[in-house]
Amino acid sequence: EGDDEMVEQELALVDRRNKREIRHLEQELPKWQVLVDSVTGISMPDFDSQTLGVLRGRLVRYLMRSREISLGRRTKDNHVDVDLSLEGPAWKVSRRQGIIKLRNSGDFFIANEGKRPILVDGKPVMCGNKQKLNNNSVVEISCLRFTFLINQDVINSIRADATKPAVTSVAATAT
Numbered sequence: 001e002g003d004d005e006m007v008e009q010e011l012a013l014v015d016r017r018n019k020r021e022i023r024h025l026e027q028e029l030p031k032w033q034v035l036v037d038s039v040t041g042i043s044m045p046d047f048d049s050q051t052l053g054v055l056r057g058r059l060v061r062y063l064m065r066s067r068e069i070s071l072g073r074r075t076k077d078n079h080v081d082v083d084l085s086l087e088g089p090a091w092k093v094s095r096r097q098g099i100i101k102l103r104n105s106g107d108f109f110i111a112n113e114g115k116r117p118i119l120v121d122g123k124p125v126m127c128g129n130k131q132k133l134n135n136n137s138v139v140e141i142s143c144l145r146f147t148f149l150i151n152q153d154v155i156n157s158i159r160a161d162a163t164k165p166a167v168t169s170v171a172a173t174a175t
Helices: 002-032 152-163
Strands: 036-038 053-056 060-064 068-072 098-102 108-112 118-120 123-125 130-133 137-141 144-150
Touching (some): 053 098, 108 118, 118 130
8 A cells, every 4th residue: 555655656756847847838939930941051031022131140030020019028918029139148138129110211230128128230239229220231230140131022012102103093973
């Protein structure tokens, strides 16, 4: 009987560990649902027709598919589009570090909302400030370094659409 009790206790302990691991994995699942691709030595095309730009790091690349994305460190209470902790140590990255926006002119800007500066091509962007991002701009946040790539084809079509005069139709009624 003593052996049965020990086996039961051991099984209960293993069961608790397994359930804890399942809960932990379920909490991590949203992190992996972000559009993140592994960057491998094999060169994959960076762009498709929906990708406006790519923030490419050493380990991951983040595909920008909307005109505005938020950067930072995801926590259970804070959602960001680009979770920088997937790239590397992010304890010095603010939960809401910044935003990358595409303007109608076709220009990308990064706005710093975090406490620490963001470096763009070696120039510091302090909290509350913005800086234009060019193709191949180097963006450094804490110890994480990224290259910002622009999908020139999509941006050129956005610029062309922005310069087209608005077509207005005038309805005339015959009497």
